[in-house]
Amino acid sequence: xxxxxxxxxxxxxxxxxxxxxxxxxxxxxxxxxxxxxxxxxxxxxxxxxxxxxxxxxxxxxxxxxxxxxxxxxxxxxxxxxxxxxxxxxxxxxxxxxxxxxxxxxxxxxxxxxxxxxxxxxxxxxxxxxxxxxxxxxxxxxxxxxxxxxxxxxxxxxxxxxxxxxxxxxxxxxxxxxxxxxxxxxxxxxxxxxxxxxxxxxxxxxxxxxxxxxxxxxxxxxxxxxxxxxxxxxxxxxxxxxxxxxxxxxxxxxxxxxxxxxxxxxxxxxxxxxxxxxxxxxxxxxxxxxxxxxxxxxxxxxxxxxxxxxxxxxxxxxxxxxxxxxxxxxxxxxxxxxxxxxxxxxxxxxxxxxxxxxxxxxxxxxxxxxxxxxxxxxxxxxxxxxxxxxxxxxxxxxxxxxxxx
Ligand code: GDD
Ligand code: MG
Numbered sequence: 278x279x280x281x282x283x284x285x286x287x288x289x290x291x292x293x294x295x296x297x298x299x300x301x302x303x304x305x306x307x308x309x310x311x312x313x314x315x316x317x318x319x320x321x322x323x324x325x326x327x328x329x330x331x332x333x334x335x336x337x338x339x340x341x342x343x344x345x346x347x348x349x350x351x352x353x354x355x356x357x358x359x360x361x362x363x364x365x366x367x368x369x370x371x372x373x374x375x376x377x378x379x380x381x382x383x384x385x386x387x388x389x390x391x392x393x394x395x396x397x398x399x400x401x402x403x404x405x406x407x408x409x410x411x412x413x414x415x416x417x418x419x420x421x422x423x424x425x426x427x428x429x430x431x432x433x434x435x436x437x438x439x440x441x442x443x444x445x446x447x448x449x450x451x452x453x454x455x456x457x458x459x460x461x462x463x464x465x466x467x468x469x470x471x472x473x474x475x476x477x478x479x480x481x482x483x484x485x486x487x488x489x490x491x492x493x494x495x496x497x498x499x500x501x502x503x504x505x506x507x508x509x510x511x512x513x514x515x516x517x518x519x520x521x522x523x524x525x526x527x528x529x530x531x532x533x534x535x536x537x538x539x540x541x542x543x544x545x546x547x548x549x550x551x552x553x554x555x556x557x558x559x560x561x562x563x564x565x566x567x568x569x570x571x572x573x574x575x576x577x578x579x580x581x582x583x584x585x586x587x588x589x590x591x592x593x594x595x596x597x598x599x600x601x602x603x604x605x606x607x608x609x610x611x612x613x614x615x616x617x618x619x620x621x622x623x624x625x626x627x628x629x630x631x632x633x634x635x636x637x638x639x640x641x642x643x644x645x646x647x648x649x650x651x652x653x654x655x656x657x658x659x660x661x662x663x664x665x666x667x668x669x670x671x672x673x674x675x676x677x678x679x680x681x
Contacts, residue, residue, distance in 0.1 A: 278467045279305040279321045280584065282313055287514060287524045290565030292579045294514070294556075297482055297526045299585050303460060311470055322467045328358060330466040334444040334534070335360040337433030339426050342367050342374060343450040343593070345381050351450055352385050352393075354458030360670070361386075361393035362436050363450075364429040369397075394667035396436065398422050398429050406661035410653045414646070423645070426531075427551035431647060434540050436667075438650070439659055441675025444469055446534030449592060457588035465534035468582040476539040477580040478555065480527035483590035496589060502600055503529045506553050506607040509621070513557070513611060516618045517566070527583045528553045529607060539579065540650070542571055547645040550606035554644070556581070557614045566616055570649075605634045606644055613643040 278300060285296030305321045313320040336359045338351060348363075355361050363382055367374035379395050386393045396403065404422050407415050415431060417423045422432060430447060437445040446465045448458050461481050468479035485496035506528035515521045527533070529552050535543075543562065546554035559579060562569055569575050595603075611617055612625045629635035659673040 278303060278327065278463055279319060280467060282318050282320055283582070284318065285524060287518065287522055289514060289517070289560055289563075291563040291569075291575045291577065292559050292581065294524045294581045295583060296524055297583045297585050300464065300587050303463065303587060320471060322470050326470040327463055327466040330444065330469045331356050331358045331462065333442055334446055334462070334466065334469075335362055335433075335437035335440060335442040336446045336448060336462060337430060337437065338363045338448055338450045339429040339433065340365040340367060340378060340450040341426075341429075345377060347453065347593070348378060348450050349381055349385060350455040351448060351452050351458050352382065354452075354455035354462075355448070356459060356462055357389065357391055359446075359462060360437070360440055360442060361391070362433050363393075363395040364398055364433045364436075365395060366398040366424060366429055392670055394670050396432065396665075396667060398424075398432060400665070402662045402665050403432055406658045409661050410657050412648075412650070412653060414648065423547075425548035427545050427548055427647070430551060431545055431650070434537075435650060435653065435658065436671065438537055438541065438676060439655055439671040439673050441672045443537050444534060445537055445540050447532065449531050451593040453591040454588055457586065457590060460586050460588050461532045464584045464586060468584060469534070469536065472536075472580050472582070474578045474580045475536055476542070476574060476577065477582065478535045478539055478559075479533060479582040479584060480530035480552075481532040482526045482530065482583055482585045484585050484587060485589045487589045487591055500529075500600075502604040502607070503527075505604050509608065509611050509625070510553060510556055512621055512624075513560070513614075513617065516621065517564075517616075525556065525583075526585075528556065529603070530583075532586075542574070542649050542651055544649055545647040546610050548606060549603045550610040550644040553607040554610040554646075557610060557616070561614060561616055564616070601632065601634065605629065605632075605641070608634075609641045609644050612641055 279302035280300045281298045283295035283298050287294045307324050309323045336355050365375050365378050369375050375397050382395050399421050434445050452458050465479050488495050488497050507525050510525040510528045511522050544558050563579050608625050655673040655676040
């Protein structure tokens with residue numbers, strides 16, 4: 278892959294937010310080093326470097342009630358060398374959607390002979406394991422794993438960690454273009470290959486999202502939720518730096534990946550608020566505004582890459598209400614952060630009322646949050662799930678080796 282070097286950077290304590298990087302060539306050939314090309318502002322990541330990272334990466338697909346044809350396309354887009362983990366929260370009744378997904382995955386991977394497995398979000402063994410390792414925040418009052426995309430992603434992250442992977446990436450299950458899925462994974466790998474830090478994150482900004490407007494295809498750049506969330510996060514950063522910024526372009530990036538070492542040290546937030554909360558929590562924990570729970574990381578750097586993908590992003594269209602709720606969740610996550618300045622809180626309240634998300638007398642609810650996974654013991658967690666069929670693809674002994 279050949280891509281721009283990040284031209285801009287905002288430093289916030291130990292966190293480096295890099296500006297958007299464009300991709301010049303999806304495949305830049307074999308052999309060679311990753312060094313930037315002198316005088317061009319461009320760097321080349323040879324195919325082997327991508328491959329080496331992909332071998333150490335698990336790709337998680339959170340699924341809830343998606344069309345099987347779409348899921349099959351997504352599976353086909355994930356490079357062979359990545360471990361694929363589907364975390365499904367699809368119903369088992371009246372029709373057993375989960376069994377259908379399992380069958381589709383197993384059929385596909387039998388033909389391509391690849392490492393992959395599917396788990397259900399309500400798998401009682403996984404719930405029991407979370408209880409055992411003292412991580413009750415992910416459980417509901419019935420002792421099951423709570424509903425939500427973030428909750429499924431946390432399950433996937435733990436399983437990726439237990440399989441000894443160094444990186445974990447996420448792709449949605451409702452993508453119409455397998456080629457776009459492949460591109461996202463390659464971009465995750467390119468960012469990790471160029472990263473200088475073991476604590477890094479990469480987030481995808483789509484170059485376009487096709488829509489049909491007056492019976493013609495229109496390639497829209499920014500969605501409503503994304504523009505709003507980006508603007509709010511940029512305001513949050515500007516408040517502290519004193520300089521207006523547009524650095525954040527991926528506030529809602531569902532397509533993103535983390536080094537496992539970073540994934541285990543950040544907190545998470547319910548459902549679709551997970552992606553904006555990543556950025557808020559990085560500032561909370563590593564921005565230098567208060568004492569970091571990981572003081573030795575403050576002497577290192579945490580890198581946030583943002584890459585603009587080439588393929589158009591076409592997925593199932595959600596209704597207006599779904600889009601408003603996603604935007605509302607992002608606003609709730611910002612509003613309730615201890616680092617949210619009062620002026621921004623007032624602005625958020627005003628916006629929520631104007632958009633009729635909130636009635637005059639109320640404050641927004643705080644999205645449910647989940648502490649970092651860092652204290653979970655691999656052996657204890659594995660012990661509870663070792664009888665499951667997917668446990669043979671896990672390797673808790675490899676966990677120690679992959680940690681920095
Ligand atoms: N395991 C699990 N559990 N998966 C879920 C759940 C759940 O409770 N709810 C949704 N999913 C899956 C969906 O099946 C899909 O694969 C993925 O999570 C994203 O959900 P969508 O409902 O398709 O979200 P969206 O398209 O509106 O929004 C996506 O893009 C946004 C950026 O524009 C999401 O990825 C958002 O998180 C992201 O901010
Ligand atoms: Mg979608």
